[in-house]
Amino acid sequence: MLRVTDLHAFYGRAHILHGVSLEANAGEVVALLGRNGAGKTTAMKAIMGLVPPARGEVAFAGARIDRLPPYRIARMGLGYVPEERRIFTELSVMENLEVGRQAARRGAPTWNADRLFKLFPNLGRMRERPGGRMSGGEQQMLTIARTLMGNPKCVLLDEPSEGLAPIIVHEMAESIRTLKGEGLSVLLCEQNLRFCEAIADRAYIIEKGQIRFGGTMADLAANASLREQYLSV
Amino acid sequence: MSYASFVIQLLNGLAAASSLFLVSAGLSLIFGVTRIVNFAHGSLYMLGLYGAYSLIEALGRTPLGFWSAVILAALAVGLVGVVIEVVVLRRIYRAPELFQLLATFAIVLVIKDVALAVWGSEDLVGPRAPGLAFPVEILGRRIPAYDLLLIVIGPVVLAAMWLLLARTRWGALVRAATQDREMVGALGVDQARLFTSVFFVGAVLAGLGGALQIPREPANLDLDLSVIADAFVVTVVGGLGSLGGAFLAAVLIGVAKAFCIGFGFSKLTLVVEFVIMGLVLVMRPYGLLGKPPATARFGEPAPPLQPPRRWPVVAWLVAFAVVPLLGDRYITVLMTDIACFALFAVSLHFIMGPAGMVSFGHAAYFGLGAYAGALLFKKAGLPMELALVLAPFVAGLFAVVYGWFCVRLSGVYLAMLTLAFAQISWSVVFQWDELTAGSNGLVGVWPSMWLSGKPAYYYMTLALCGLGIALLWRALFSPFGYVLRAGRDSPLRAEAIGIDLRAFQWAAFVLAGTLAGLAGAVFAFSKGSISPSSVSIAQSTDGLVMVLLGGVETLTGPVVGAAIFTWLRDTLARETEFWRAALGVVILLIVIVFPQGLVGGLKALYARWRPA
The missing domain is CATH 1.10.3470 (ABC transporter involved in vitamin B12 uptake, BtuC)
Structure with missing residues (x-):
């Protein structure tokens, strides 16, 4: 579904990604784990075309996307949920969803507002509320719902559990499992290992812009020194 | 000041406010989405006025000819806006904001000379609106019927714009892009097309503002900078990005100017709007209905300066x-x-x-x-x-x-x-x-x-x-x-x-x-x-x-x-x-x-x- 090969990216003059390679297969939930500043968010932005990749390849659903503008990538069915959420604060919940809407897509679950309100019942109770007057957890749900309105085949989720209360994190994990059940592929960035253990099939560990580990969640669970070296704070 | 003359000056001011509002609304819309201060907006207004003049000559001085000319002129100016966006501005959206400003200055120069070449340097006085040239008597004074119509057009356009922005998908996209255009792109919206459409609408508003003035104001080559200055003032007094604010400010300034003329202080008209702006900005730094900019996204920081060798x-x-x-x-x-x-x-x-x-x-x-x-x-x-x-x-x-x-x-x-x-x-x-x-x-x-x-x-x-x-x-x-x-x-x-x-x-x-x-x-x-x-x-x-x-x-x-x-x-x-x-x-x-x-x-x- 998504294959990244030897990806390099810069922020200004700072070389952030040093040859990242990873893969997410259809219907899989893959976690990209790493500490603050390891390059997780940059990897997501580079895949999405928001940071132009300097070198390397990104292929999605069988086509190269590493030279395309973000809107073309989004229209091919790759959804992006940013870490800062970036809700349109002046727009209501319904309008936020409208901005994300795209036509139905073959090979991807089709969403509409009513289906999304089943997935995130809180949102359904505040359809006309402006995005700026929602709690952090509600905003996080709205930003995922907004991306799903584009009927993606695969979504990039940047730290969905960040800053959420434990009970909401739990709900979030449940929602992501539902998405997987719908056949969606997910690549998510996380620092929260336990959250990933609850939902991911496989994981990569990134540090200083390079992939240090790739394997199943079971492999990672069995390797304490790996977790110690790259993930513990 | 008698009650009658007060009312008449008020109506005069409201009539002038309509065009001012139209051109400012377009400027504000374009700025909101593209972050470009379009200095050429006054030039688009000027083109609307000239265009309406020529089209009325071509289509005849009948009510049908007049109104077709006004609408066609506005649409033609909209197309000029599209050309400007596609040919020039689209290439430099990633350039520093000030550089885009420079490009719009250059467009002002080009449009001024195009107008000079096409229409000459003489002021062109348009016809009075056919069918609406008769005066209406209010409190014993006469006011042209056309002016009364203009007073209505302002709020009508305000309402139409509000519906467009609040009730359509296009409006939601525009408002979303005003806040975070990169995110809108990441959701699959083609920004280039959105920007072009915004430029079209903004330019149509400017062209309409100009075309509607044809019975009231001669077309001349100095309008570009004088109108843009007025539109800046209105936009800033009302609050950038606020349509209602722009309307309020246009009315405030239009009426203030009319009172200056009506009561023999015509010399003050050049100053009064700027005095209002100064007062408003000192008291409300973001204008009457404006809000502090939500997220100021600047480009890359300027590199350190090198002392000259x-x-x-x-x-x-x-x-x-x-x-x-x-x-x-x-x-x-x-x-x-x-x-x-x-x-x-x-x-x-x-x-x-x-x-x-x-x-x-x-x-x-x-x-x-x-x-x-x-x-x-x-x-x-x-x-x-x-x-x-x-x-x-x-x-x-x-x-x-x-x-x-x-x-x-x-x-x-x-x-x-x-x-x-x-x-x-x-x-x-x-x-x-x-x-x-x-x-x-x-x-x-x-x-x-x-x-x-x-x-x-x-x-x-x-x-x-x-x-x-x-x-x-x-x-x-x-x-x-x-x-x-x-x-x-x-x-x-x-x-x-x-x-x-x-x-x-x-x-x-x-x-x-x-x-x-x-x-x-x-x-x-x-x-x-x-x-x-x-x-x-x-x-x-x-x-x-x-x-x-x-x-x-x-x-x-x-x-x-x-x-x-x-x-x-x-x-x-x-x-x-x-x-x-x-x-x-x-x-x-x-x-x-x-x-x-x-x-x-x-x-x-x-x-x-x-x-x-």
């Missing part, structure tokens, strides 16, 4: 010094102009580059310095030398007053307020016949005998302007300059370490104003005369073009920009009647090829080739 500067000075030895009088005069404008541009760069305060009205200090020199010499009878030395301080005093207000704002609001003060200064100079001889200007402002030769005056100019530039550059690399740059890059952090940022910005404003005044005074004595155009918006925009052309992120850019601009304008003006368009096209080419300005672009080229 000694030897190139010496080489340049030597090159400048030998110019009069060539014996060509024309070149000596041209170089005198260039030296004056170089100081003018460097002083503008000082506040807009390192200090981060963009001024749309820097000509105020240049022009007031020029007038101060001329008046001290002619009216106060001071020796020319003394007048020349004192004049910059007069300009500096104005900068003290204007700057006190301006440094309280930032960004576009600050720029607009500087424009307001410049326009107030201009209209006082323009109208105070007894002191300034009004539009004729002052003549006989000649230097003393020992400076009367062109080479002698040139050397003095070179010395004074060179010292002025050296002083400004020196200041940039003193702690004072560091504070200004720190304040530009992170105002909160600067204040958090105990810097009284406003005081420093105020001082920078005064220093820049004083030296612009010096440039103006030197310029006045070099020409022997001075006219209100030295205080005009056009002079301010010339300064901006010089700085942006050279590159706002470099130190020497403004000098190079001033030299090239002055030389180009002079050369083109001698070659063709349509020098503005030629200049505009040259600027557009430079903008598209060198998005960091000439000096910045050449430096980037050099940096790219050096390692190879």
Whole structure:
């Protein structure tokens, strides 16, 4: 579904990604784990075309996307949920969803507002509320719902559990499992290992812009020194 | 004032407000989504007016012909907006914001000359609206029926725009892009098409505003800058991005102007809107209904400034010094102009580059310095030398007053307020016949005998302007300059370490104003005369073009920009009647090829080739 090969990216003059390679297969939930500043968010932005990749390849659903503008990538069915959420604060919940809407897509679950309100019942109770007057957890749900309105085949989720209360994190994990059940592929960035253990099939560990580990969640669970070296704070 | 005349003036004001609202709404819409301050918006209004004139001639002076012409003119102007967006602006959305401003200046120049070529320089008086030319009697006074219709059109368009923005997908996309256009792109929306459509709608509004004025106002070539100044004021008073605010402000200003005319203070009309703007901005820095900008997303931070190396500067000075030895009088005069404008541009760069305060009205200090020199010499009878030395301080005093207000704002609001003060200064100079001889200007402002030769005056100019530039550059690399740059890059952090940022910005404003005044005074004595155009918006925009052309992120850019601009304008003006368009096209080419300005672009080229 998504294959990244030897990806390099810069922020200004700072070389952030040093040859990242990873893969997410259809219907899989893959976690990209790493500490603050390891390059997780940059990897997501580079895949999405928001940071132009300097070198390397990104292929999605069988086509190269590493030279395309973000809107073309989004229209091919790759959804992006940013870490800062970036809700349109002046727009209501319904309008936020409208901005994300795209036509139905073959090979991807089709969403509409009513289906999304089943997935995130809180949102359904505040359809006309402006995005700026929602709690952090509600905003996080709205930003995922907004991306799903584009009927993606695969979504990039940047730290969905960040800053959420434990009970909401739990709900979030449940929602992501539902998405997987719908056949969606997910690549998510996380620092929260336990959250990933609850939902991911496989994981990569990134540090200083390079992939240090790739394997199943079971492999990672069995390797304490790996977790110690790259993930513990 | 009788009740009847009060009502009539109120209706007059409301009729004028409609067009003002339309053009401002378009400006505000475009700014909100694309972050481009479209200086060419007044030009689009002007095209609407001219277009309606021609179309009515073609379609006939019947109600059907009139209204078809108005609508077709507005749509045609919309297409012009699309062309501007697709051909020019789309290529430079990633360039620094100020560079986009430069591009829209260039478009102003091109449109002005296109209008000159198509419609000539005479004012064109359109017909009265067929079928609506009859007067309606209200409280015993007569008011044209057409004006009453205009009063209705404003709120109707406001309602239509509101529905469009609040109830359609397009509206949701526009409002979303106003906040975070990158995110809108990541959700699969083609920004290029969205921007083009926004430009179309914004341009249609401007064109409609112009076309609707055809029965009330003759089409003329000065409308572009006067309308854009009005539209800026309305947008800023109402609050950027607020349609309701723009309507409120248009009504406030339209009515205030009408009362000025109606009660015999017609001289005040040029000033009153700017006074309103000054008052509103000081009390409500984001306008009547505006909000503080949600997320200010700037481009990449400006690179650190490099102090000029000694030897190139010496080489340049030597090159400048030998110019009069060539014996060509024309070149000596041209170089005198260039030296004056170089100081003018460097002083503008000082506040807009390192200090981060963009001024749309820097000509105020240049022009007031020029007038101060001329008046001290002619009216106060001071020796020319003394007048020349004192004049910059007069300009500096104005900068003290204007700057006190301006440094309280930032960004576009600050720029607009500087424009307001410049326009107030201009209209006082323009109208105070007894002191300034009004539009004729002052003549006989000649230097003393020992400076009367062109080479002698040139050397003095070179010395004074060179010292002025050296002083400004020196200041940039003193702690004072560091504070200004720190304040530009992170105002909160600067204040958090105990810097009284406003005081420093105020001082920078005064220093820049004083030296612009010096440039103006030197310029006045070099020409022997001075006219209100030295205080005009056009002079301010010339300064901006010089700085942006050279590159706002470099130190020497403004000098190079001033030299090239002055030389180009002079050369083109001698070659063709349509020098503005030629200049505009040259600027557009430079903008598209060198998005960091000439000096910045050449430096980037050099940096790219050096390692190879």
